[in-house]
Amino acid sequence: xxRRSWLVVLxxxxxxxxxxxxxSKGAPDAAGGGSEFRFVEGTPSGEVIPPDERQQAPExxxxxxxxxxxxxxxxDGKIVVMNFWASWCAPCRxxxxxxxxxxxxxxxxxxxxxxxLVRDTRGQGETYSQQVGLTYPSIYDxxxxxxxxxRGYPLAAIPSTIVIDKQGKVAAAYVSVVDLAxxxxxxxxxxxx
Numbered sequence: 001x002x003r004r005s006w007l008v009v010l011x012x013x014x015x016x017x018x019x020x021x022x023x024s025k026g027a028p029d030a031a032g033g034g035s036e037f038r039f040v041e042g043t044p045s046g047e048v049i050p051p052d053e054r055q056q057a058p059e060x061x062x063x064x065x066x067x068x069x070x071x072x073x074x075x076d077g078k079i080v081v082m083n084f085w086a087s088w089c090a091p092c093r094x095x096x097x098x099x100x101x102x103x104x105x106x107x108x109x110x111x112x113x114x115x116x117l118v119r120d121t122r123g124q125g126e127t128y129s130q131q132v133g134l135t136y137p138s139i140y141d142x143x144x145x146x147x148x149x150x151r152g153y154p155l156a157a158i159p160s161t162i163v164i165d166k167q168g169k170v171a172a173a174y175v176s177v178v179d180l181a182x183x184x185x186x187x188x189x190x191x192x193x
Contacts, residue, residue, distance in 0.1 A: 047172065048189045054169035057162070058149035062139035065117065065126050070139055072164070078110040079171075079190050080164040081183065084147055085138075086120040087128035091177045092159045096132055098180040102187070103136040110166075111187055118144045118158060165190050 060072040060082070072080060083099055085092040103113040115138030117125040122140050129138065139146060150162065150170075163172040163186050172186045 048163075048186055049171050049173075051165075051169075051171075051193070054165065054167075054171055057164045057168055057170050060139075060146055060149065062116075062141055062146060064137045065122060065129065065140050066137070068137075070114065070137060072168070075112050076168060077166050078112050079106075079166060079187060080112045080114060081187070082114045082116060082162045082164065083178075084116045084118055084158050084160045086118055086158055087124040088120065089158050093128075093132075095159055095177045095179070096134060098178070098183065100132075100134055100136065101180060102183055105184075106187055109191065111191070114139065116141050116146050118142065118147060163187070163190065165193065 057072065060070075062070055064070050081099075081102065083095075085096070087093075099113060099115075102111075107113075113136040115129075115134070115136060117138045118141050120142060122142075125138060125140065128134075141147070147160075157175045159177055161172075161174040161178045161183070162170055163183075165171040171190055174182070
């Protein structure tokens with residue numbers, strides 16, 4: 001009986017740990033508060049929100065890992081891929097090489113990539129970025145203030161990726177690991193608009 005109790009406790013703890021990178025799928029307004037955003041499950045891979053249904057992205061700003069300041073408005077007229085990540089998040093580590101490749105491929109085509117390091121320490125984020133060769137900038141946002149600006153969008157789940165079009169509107173939202181093919185497809189569609 002004792003062995004079974006410990007097994008139940010162990011399995012429960014494991015489920016909690018594995019669920020640490022995600023939020024409840026389909027939970028309305030998981031980011032807290034209500035507003036114009038209604039992305040509950042994000043967009044399917046490679047799907048772009050029709051232009052007339054897109055909502056304006058909030059003004060995002062913050063301090064980068066290197067100490068410089070970042071403001072989304074400095075990138076008006078560009079496509080911005082914003083990825084929410086943490087160094088301890090295994091799915092975030094899976095998608096990091098694809099994000100770096102996107103950055104290198106599209107940087108010269110008015111596409112910016114911005115990481116948002118959440119629920120982590122600056123040192124761990126910097127160390128991980130250096131170890132795997134991430135060269136795109138990341139805002140240091142341990143308390144998830146940036147994510148909370150996207151009300152109605154479940155950014156409690158990491159990794160999450162938001163793609164903002166040239167007009168500063170959210171064109172795609174992924175609440176899971178985003179793969180190279182899907183993100184490339186989304187960016188190509190937005191470049192053609």
